[in-house]
Amino acid sequence: MTHHTLDYANRIRQQGYRLTPQRELVLDAVCEGGGHTSFDEIQRRVQARAPAVNRSTIYRTLEFLEKLNLVVVAHIEGRTLYEIAHARPHHHLICSRCGAEIEIDETMLTPAYDRIAERTGFVVHADHLVLSGLCGECNAK
Amino acid sequence: MTHHTLDYANRIRQQGYRLTPQRELVLDAVCEGGGHTSFDEIQRRVQARAPAVNRSTIYRTLEFLEKLNLVVVAHIEGRTLYEIAHARPHHHLICSRCGAEIEIDETMLTPAYDRIAERTGFVVHADHLVLSGLCGECNAK
DNA sequence: CACTTTACTGCAATTTTTCGCAATAACGTT
DNA sequence: AACGTTATTGCGAAAAATTGCAGTAAAGTG
Numbered sequence: 001m002t003h004h005t006l007d008y009a010n011r012i013r014q015q016g017y018r019l020t021p022q023r024e025l026v027l028d029a030v031c032e033g034g035g036h037t038s039f040d041e042i043q044r045r046v047q048a049r050a051p052a053v054n055r056s057t058i059y060r061t062l063e064f065l066e067k068l069n070l071v072v073v074a075h076i077e078g079r080t081l082y083e084i085a086h087a088r089p090h091h092h093l094i095c096s097r098c099g100a101e102i103e104i105d106e107t108m109l110t111p112a113y114d115r116i117a118e119r120t121g122f123v124v125h126a127d128h129l130v131l132s133g134l135c136g137e138c139n140a141k
Numbered sequence: 142m143t144h145h146t147l148d149y150a151n152r153i154r155q156q157g158y159r160l161t162p163q164r165e166l167v168l169d170a171v172c173e174g175g176g177h178t179s180f181d182e183i184q185r186r187v188q189a190r191a192p193a194v195n196r197s198t199i200y201r202t203l204e205f206l207e208k209l210n211l212v213v214v215a216h217i218e219g220r221t222l223y224e225i226a227h228a229r230p231h232h233h234l235i236c237s238r239c240g241a242e243i244e245i246d247e248t249m250l251t252p253a254y255d256r257i258a259e260r261t262g263f264v265v266h267a268d269h270l271v272l273s274g275l276c277g278e279c280n281a282k
Numbered sequence: 283c284a285c286t287t288t289a290c291t292g293c294a295a296t297t298t299t300t301c302g303c304a305a306t307a308a309c310g311t312t
Numbered sequence: 313a314a315c316g317t318t319a320t321t322g323c324g325a326a327a328a329a330t331t332g333c334a335g336t337a338a339a340g341t342g
Contacts (some may be wrong), residue, residue, distance in 0.1 A: 075216045093263045110251035121277025122234045136262025
């Protein structure tokens with residue numbers, strides 16, 4: 001129940017939106033499993049509990065949750081995957097050879113952010129980047 | 142004609158693929174304008190010259206050109222955009238407030254890559270990242 | 283707790299994207 | 313320059329994603 005710590009209910013209501021069973025179900029579905037979840041998997045989980053929930057509602061709900069920063073989207077090798085938004089932004093390394101996924105902390109990128117701010121004035125606020133490359137093992141070969 | 146310098150023709154043929162008029166047209170269409178181009182715009186440009194080219198062919202051709210690293214895809218605020226792949230990798234900063242787009246060189250990120258390699262062994266090989274944040278002007282406000 | 287407002291959902295229709303297959307044409311070989 | 317191989321295209325159909333709208337229900341108010 002990772003998302004319970006976020007107090008999503010208030011976060012939704014305080015902005016004038018409504019907390020509906022559908023929204024709770026989709027949020028739960030994104031949480032389950034912890035990592036990246038595909039749309040089909042989300043639909044499967046939601047409809048396992050409430051078969052009547054419409055597919056288009058799930059599309060709209062994910063878009064909504066993304067807008068509220070409760071869910072983040074990643075495009076990994078053409079696939080669109082969803083993940084619950086963590087309080088602390090983090091990023092992913094994906095090995096283009098073996099597919100391994102490594103999670104790294106935001107702080108790994110701050111040296112680059114500093115350089116960018118210094119030279120362009122732009123303050124990066126990137127959450128949930130996906131960087132591809134070669135992991136240590138594959139690189140050794 | 143930015144892409145002519147890439148000698149795309151040989152790059153395609155040397156891998157056992159064929160150079161077709163459709164592929165040239167799509168490549169030209171992605172080049173025109175220089176920056177990011179939407180699918181519909183690409184279709185419009187292609188069909189302006191060859192109306193018979195099928196929409197599904199354009200889908201497949203873009204996928205193909207991406208596989209050969211002649212075209213790169215970016216997901217910016219939900220939209221899927223295409224751009225010609227440059228010899229030198231670069232990245233984009235997008236201001237989430239005013240929408241301004243700034244192009245930055247790969248070297249801006251190398252401090253972060255170094256840190257990542259140092260701590261995880263992972264060698265990042267990211268091309269064409271999209272980082273959001275606030276540009277200098279918007280940040281001042 | 284009933285009432286009102288209007289954000290949200292489900293449904294059906296539309297649009298976008300993908301897929302299978304037969305016909306076509308690129309390109310190496312003769 | 314004609315021929316054969318087979319990658320590629322166009323077409324139609326299927327699947328996926330989006331949208332409009334009328335009915336439903338969440339949440340504030342009396």
